Amino acid sequence: MEATAAPFSSIVSSRQNLPSSSSIRASSPASLFLFQKNIGNGNRKFKSPRSLSVRASSSSDSAVTLLDYGAGNVRSIRNALRHLGFSIKDVQTPGDILNADRLIFPGVGAFAPAMDVLNKTGMAEALCTYIENDRPFLGICLGLQLLFESSEENGPVKGLGVIPGIVGRFDSSAGIRVPHIGWNALQVGKDSEILDDVGNRHVYFVHSYRAIPSDENKDWISSTCNYGESFISSIRRGNVHAVQFHPEKSGEVGLSVLRRFLHPKLPATQKPMEGKASKLAKRVIACLDVRTNDKGDLVVTKGDQYDVREQSNENEVRNLGKPVDLAGQYYKDGADEISFLNITGFRDFPLGDLPMIQVLRHTSKNVFVPLTVGGGIRDFTDASGRYYSSLEVAAEYFRSGADKISIGSDAVYAAEEFIKSGVKTGKSSLEQISRVYGNQAVVVSIDPRRVYVNHPDDVPYKVIRVTNPGPNGEEYAWYQCTVSGGREGRPIGAFELAKAVEELGAGEILLNCIDCDGQGKGFDIDLVKLISDSVGIPVIASSGAGTPRHFSEVFEKTNASAALAAGIFHRKEVPIQSVKEHLQEERIEVRI
Numbered sequence: 001m002e003a004t005a006a007p008f009s010s011i012v013s014s015r016q017n018l019p020s021s022s023s024i025r026a027s028s029p030a031s032l033f034l035f036q037k038n039i040g041n042g043n044r045k046f047k048s049p050r051s052l053s054v055r056a057s058s059s060s061d062s063a064v065t066l067l068d069y070g071a072g073n074v075r076s077i078r079n080a081l082r083h084l085g086f087s088i089k090d091v092q093t094p095g096d097i098l099n100a101d102r103l104i105f106p107g108v109g110a111f112a113p114a115m116d117v118l119n120k121t122g123m124a125e126a127l128c129t130y131i132e133n134d135r136p137f138l139g140i141c142l143g144l145q146l147l148f149e150s151s152e153e154n155g156p157v158k159g160l161g162v163i164p165g166i167v168g169r170f171d172s173s174a175g176i177r178v179p180h181i182g183w184n185a186l187q188v189g190k191d192s193e194i195l196d197d198v199g200n201r202h203v204y205f206v207h208s209y210r211a212i213p214s215d216e217n218k219d220w221i222s223s224t225c226n227y228g229e230s231f232i233s234s235i236r237r238g239n240v241h242a243v244q245f246h247p248e249k250s251g252e253v254g255l256s257v258l259r260r261f262l263h264p265k266l267p268a269t270q271k272p273m274e275g276k277a278s279k280l281a282k283r284v285i286a287c288l289d290v291r292t293n294d295k296g297d298l299v300v301t302k303g304d305q306y307d308v309r310e311q312s313n314e315n316e317v318r319n320l321g322k323p324v325d326l327a328g329q330y331y332k333d334g335a336d337e338i339s340f341l342n343i344t345g346f347r348d349f350p351l352g353d354l355p356m357i358q359v360l361r362h363t364s365k366n367v368f369v370p371l372t373v374g375g376g377i378r379d380f381t382d383a384s385g386r387y388y389s390s391l392e393v394a395a396e397y398f399r400s401g402a403d404k405i406s407i408g409s410d411a412v413y414a415a416e417e418f419i420k421s422g423v424k425t426g427k428s429s430l431e432q433i434s435r436v437y438g439n440q441a442v443v444v445s446i447d448p449r450r451v452y453v454n455h456p457d458d459v460p461y462k463v464i465r466v467t468n469p470g471p472n473g474e475e476y477a478w479y480q481c482t483v484s485g486g487r488e489g490r491p492i493g494a495f496e497l498a499k500a501v502e503e504l505g506a507g508e509i510l511l512n513c514i515d516c517d518g519q520g521k522g523f524d525i526d527l528v529k530l531i532s533d534s535v536g537i538p539v540i541a542s543s544g545a546g547t548p549r550h551f552s553e554v555f556e557k558t559n560a561s562a563a564l565a566a567g568i569f570h571r572k573e574v575p576i577q578s579v580k581e582h583l584q585e586e587r588i589e590v591r592i
């Protein structure tokens with residue numbers, strides 16, 4: 001059973017007299033940042049670790065100590081640990097670190113605020129002592145980066161200084177998309193131990209900063225990964241491990257990494273899993289459009305060109321299944337990621353829509369790949385005059401198990417404003433959430449509609465020559481962005497929107513196409529090519545998949561990083577596995 005004591009993150013917030021808002025919870029980054037503001041920004045003076053003592057391990061119970069300093073989704077690691085039969089003790093004081101039998105540090109958020117919290121609370125010193133005493137430790141993502149001397153993220157900022165080296169940003173001028181999002185291969189060194197079952201399989205990364213191998217840190221490195229350059233994907237010295245990827249989001253392979261950390265004496269009886277991972281895989285994403293039907297049940301639905309009602313006398317909302325069940329099935333079928341879009345979120349405030357939060361909580365218990373949630377993310381004032389910031393909405397989604405949030409309509413308004421004024425106000429949902437959680441946690445979902453024109457100069461938007469001429473022989477088109485689930489066209493094109501939201505802090509683009517949605521005739525290659533060639537962040541092609549061939553086509557003809565489908569998966573017309581097998585046959589690397 002999980003310890004009932006409040007985690008460290010809630011101590012951080014309660015000490016600082018945070019506002020009593022029920023939505024700014026202890027473990028939200030909002031609390032972390034308020035904490036930062038209140039305590040200032042001094043640097044830790046490193047005291048001799050000898051002033052702290054570490055007790056000998058009993059290693060007998062099935063508890064794991066978790067250091068949750070309050071930034072982002074740690075529900076996933078909690079769920080993964082419980083799934084593996086472990087209970088969780090939350091760190092409340094530096095002493096809890098020193099007394100831990102095994103400590104997991106799932107770093108999320110940004111480097112500077114994390115270091116600030118660790119320094120101000122004495123956790124940094126306790127961590128260094130714990131690690132120097134070779135106690136069982138597993139750092140994840142930022143939990144690896146913080147071990148280095150410093151980071152360039154909003155810095156330079158000093159780290160724990162356990163490992164020589166500086167954490168820097170990926171160089172996008174090398175032709176790679178930043179953030180590095182997706183399933184990539186590891187080059188595993190010998191003696192990595194916790195990676196013994198990984199073999200040639202992909203693991204899930206999501207980050208913009210990385211540490212690179214050097215002569216000074218080479219003794220620590222247990223694996224590297226290639227993404228434009230070779231970077232450190234894991235370290236190991238004695239009982240101290242850290243990984244840049246997310247084991248809790250890397251499916252069965254990731255769970256095997258956690259299992260090996262938790263059971264270090266596990267014999268290497270299992271053969272490393274078969275696989276052919278060599279580079280970043282193209283992702284196949286299952287999307288669940290979710291809404292309440294006329295009976296009040298939350299259902300997965302699917303439209304034709306965004307019309308989700310049956311063409312019958314009853315005109316009911318199409319019901320294609322239960323969200324949690326379908327998500328669980330797609331995880332087992334091999335989906336690399338699952339997206340939930342609350343398609344009526346633009347009119348129903350999402351925090352009022354608690355079923356969606358429940359869907360996330362339940363799904364994340366058994367689904368160990370990334371979860372994205374979208375719909376209705378915006379600032380909101382309810383009928384009683386209570387104001388909710390979009391940051392609070394996002395915080396609630398992250399706390400409930402989301403890894404990324406997706407913004408639709410509100411990002412269109414923010415982009416329009418930005419293009420008009422040329423000023424980044426920092427106030428849009430997109431900017432705020434990206435600043436606090438990092439751009440890798442923010443997807444912008446675009447819902448464009450094709451508008452044919454006779455001549456490129458007919459409209460003040462980016463116009464392209466289309467592969468298939470329009471109904472009146474038009475050779476050109478632009479892609480008009482819409483809001484409110486396609487109900488309202490806006491004076492901005494998909495190209496202009498994509499460029500603007502990238503500048504405002506989007507980490508990824510989910511590119512739908514109303515004309516192709518539900519048609520099963522393939523993705524809009526012209527559109528996907530236009531957008532994926534124009535931005536440096538990953539683009540997810542969406543709308544229109546009808547056969548496995550449509551997936552290989554979009555990856556061969558465009559620079560999309562992922563392809564998403566809904567209808568063919570819901571109607572069981574094409575299993576996810578068939579898509580993957582087809583892509584493999586076409587020599588397109590995928591996670592198997």
Ligand code: 1PR
Binds near residue numbers: 307406519568
């Ligand atoms: O504007 O921030 O509230 O977000 C609303 C979100 O809900 C947006 O991401 C928007 O795309 C989505 N949405 C709104 N209305 C609908 C609808 O269908 N009536 N769904 C809707 C959009 C598009 C895809 C779909 C693909 C693949 N669905 O997500 O899953 O087109 O479908 P297919 O493979 O069957 O062709 P906000």
